[in-house]
Amino acid sequence: MTKSKVKILLIYTGGTIGMVKDFKTGALKAFNFKNLLDRIPELQLLDCDIDTVSFKNPIDSSDMQPKYWVEIAEIIETNYQGFDGFVILHGSDTMSYSASALSFMLENLAKPVVFTGSQLPIGDLRTDAKENLITSIQVASLQHQGKPVVREVCLYFEYKLYRGNRTTKLNAEHFQAFVSSNYPDLAESGVHLKINTEHLLQTNGARPLKVNKNLDENIAVVRLYPGISKTILETIFSVPSLKAVIIETFGAGNCTTEAWFIGLLKEAILKGIHIINVTQCAGGSVLMGHYETSRALKKLGVITGKDMTTEAAIAKLMYLLSKNISANTFKTKYETALRGELS
Template structure:
């Protein structure tokens, strides 16, 4: 008889962990050690479930790199004891958090599934139960004694995505996330169907997990808009200790061609600031140099973000800025896939 997989539930905070106090009508944090009592259906899953919660539940709006490290520490300390991990966070910043965790863990061979909900777990019409139950089922799924998933994913409303490909697109719909440039890894309907050709397969099963905890957060997102003042761009690019910029451009990577704008970017790059070009569009890719409006960006050394999301670009900058590498190596690393976050072709 095979052993049941051991799954660790990590609750950091967020709507999914809230229940209503019917005396006061206020929402309060739920005790996840009592999870089976609240969701008895979990007993039907073929796995053992344990849970760890942050000492104080954290609204995802207050998340920062220190809490990313807390999550990674819990995974590292429990990595050998558990076969899979389900991480519950607030959905507002889930794409940022899960993207960062994907870069912090190298040689991952076990599933890490992020999920949450739009309504609290105690709400009558909640989406929390389905999201949680299926996330645990996915984390526990194995084939020939090996986990079906061996990467950082995000599950929401019947779809499993590669986490660093996701963006939150709705504050109201249960289908809160999209992955415009990479298809779902699995879909939950009558059957739980995995798209196995899309799932990352670890090449070397013997390499040990490497955990990278040093993140550089001296970065900024600069979103262009028609009429943006030169003084605004200048002030942002002259923030003390600034090391990286995610430049959200128009369409396929286009930006103003005015000499003043290009000079500001060029001066920043010459000071050692890394500038990455990503599109403001929900889907599609930067094709730097395709139009005249992005030729200069190529010339001055702006990094082509291709089809990476803003969330993953932020996470990747945080990760790579800590490495002591040349400008050429930095550009090469950013423009190639490290965790499946970018289409390298």
């Protein structure tokens, strides 16, 4: 008996990849993904069956919100048993945030969830959309001995497959828009599709998928800079509903040693506000205590984000805050890799 083809569900949320150009007017218009095979006949060469689903009202990725992450997660949850892999078409601007969020929301994930998009619309003469889409579907359909090769949330863009929660959008103009500074590529597409198996997240798939739909948005992100105002920071830390603050520090987690700044952090922590330290550098890790300018943070009990991206730090924070766990447990879990988001 012949095994049925691998089934892939294509989820369209919005973004440039879903637009086509009206060649008479030059205007962009939404693309009907029900006619996907007609628009990209090359997809018929892939050894898989492709079905499509779209947000009722597709959004620009700049309008992405946690409620839409829940919508994506629910689509995957509803169709999890019926499909072997999922490809999410998404605007590139907030794709790293969404990929990071879904990595935490989809617990015990044992199938591929691949985010992709494009810098140019699918109907543009020089579009990057076709290659990104075709290879993403191919990655999602890869199987070995009847099981998916990729079993995590990832992001494919311009010949590279990355772990989703390790990515940052670095360039608004180049086709190579994303980087994963602190973790190797999961795959590279060239003449052959090379999978770096040793870098893939290893899951046994024994536990059933659990979808975490509660996300706590009562957080703030503060990027330090020379001359940052005490008044501004006091205003942020005095927000009544605030539960956590991510501080983007200098270099390896360093900050000003001004007494008012350290005192403000100490006061916040005593009030039960979690303080997370991530570096504002594109690559590298927080090493609290390595320099004099970060020893005070370590002594206060500031949580280290190690080599997490800000996108992953935000997503992990929203996820863990919804768990209502003790401060000590929170710190331990935050500083521990849950989905391969830190080294």
